[in-house]
Amino acid sequence: MKKKIIILACSGLISVLSANAQNVKGHELSVFGDYGLSTLNYNSSLGDVKNGLGGSFGLDYTYYFSKSFGLGTGFGVSFYNAKSKIDRMDISYRSRDFEGSDFIFRSEITDYEEKQKTMMFKIPVMFRYRTSNDMFYAGVGVKLGIPVKSTFKAKNVNLKNTGFYEYENVEYDSPEFLGFGNFKRDSDGDIDFKLACIVSAEFGMKWKLSENIAVKTGVYVDYGVNNIYKEKPGNMFVSYNSLSPEKFVCKSVMDSRYTGTDGVAIDFVDKVIPIAAGIKLSFVFDLSK
Template sequence: MNNKDIIVYKERFLLKLMILVVLISVTGSALGQSKNEVSFFLQGSFSKLDYKVLNQKSEMKNGFGFGAGYAYYLSENWSIGTGAELQYIEGSVYIPIIEDAYQTRDQEGENFEFRYQAKDFYENQYAYFLNIPLKIQYETKGITRFYAGAGIKAGLSLKSEYKSRLSSLVTSGYYPQYDVELKGPGFAGFGKFDEIDDSRSEFDINTSFILNLESGIKLMLENKKSLYIGGFLDYGLNNIRSGASSEEKLIRYNSQDPMTFSVSSLLNSGENSNSGSFIDEIRTFVFGLKLRYAFKL
């Protein structure tokens, strides 16, 4: 092998070595870039069970949520994620006057029409959901990044309660067999009664499927950690009303103790004789701020 051949061989060897070093460097760099991100978050929100009843819209109250998430990076900018979160929703409704009438029986077993007028009716709802999200996220590059995400959540109802209150209740009993309307006595459950403030009771709602939108700023920290600060919107896509029984009355007449009235939830009560169903559909609606701490594995 002459000197020229040796020089060509050395050049080829150096070229191959350089290519190998570059490949090892690129491969090592790629392996060093984790594609797995784990996060924990807190969120404060305004929330409600969104519905309309007797021409009144439900009102928003404070809510909150917390949970954990996992994201897999498809590239430096795009990722898909899932996780689990506990979300608390609170809402309320106020109705100045509710009137209704229905057939029932008195203490003597006689059929009659129970009529009532409830004034200043308030109902608060409290619901806990376990949300399982599936979402996609885009983020820019740099130390301070803009991010935006969208996806779908399945919200499993864990617990739902309501509390009702009204300022006064006026009742009477109409006996068609005698063509007479009794507005007293009080011990029979007829007359004017003072404020009724029921304790919390449970009501039923179905699983909620939710459109989730989120955007904000992602701050890159040391050691593959980051902090997300943003806003989010959760909009219920389906009707979560579980259905009402025609036997479930809003103001229940108790033939065993006529002076004691109990109040059902508007969300599960049967039809109102004056206007049909109290509520046709219920959806979840939540928006607020979200703080998320994340790190790559």
């Protein structure tokens, strides 16, 4: 589905540029790059969240239907980063070992640090303004954000796994081949997000280098208006594998749960908003000249 949207959007942009190639009155094409705060904004029910830096690059096309006002679109690639830190969390749920015996799997995770990264394609629709002397510009509009690749990574995860067998009234902290004991593991994988609707604003100055080439310097703000978090089926943070117990899997805080003090499973995250703000540099080609 995402690939179809990207292909249609690119085809539409190419069609717009081609259709207007013969009538160059009031047309600008820009190659841009920006950098600054670029993060996945969310609150975790456990631990701390730190925002990250990132940026974007791409193409902007603007058709000016009057001397000062125009409508723009384009295509960009944005990179978002965030980090979650948790001093300690506990996992507890009923499971079954490879012999078919029921037990309560318990895991204590300490000093956990996870980094999340997301690459997103953006398709903007911007209403643009420029002063009569073409020195200052501003723009407001919306952008469709298409998550392409989202991942998480955690290094040296400290886990203490035990198994409590109620019929024996015994809690085992070994052997390791049953997944019980102290472990250090690296963990990584993919995260699945929904499409983002983003409101955007920018303003700055334009510096002419020649009759039809200029440089724009400015600032921008992008703010997601919808929650891109996908509801998950309630996976616990540590997934016990009864067939290969020593190969248990650690998931991301973005798609898992932990056990609260009352024994009830709690989601780490329930809302994720992409946010970006920073400086923008554009090389502008005035096609009307």
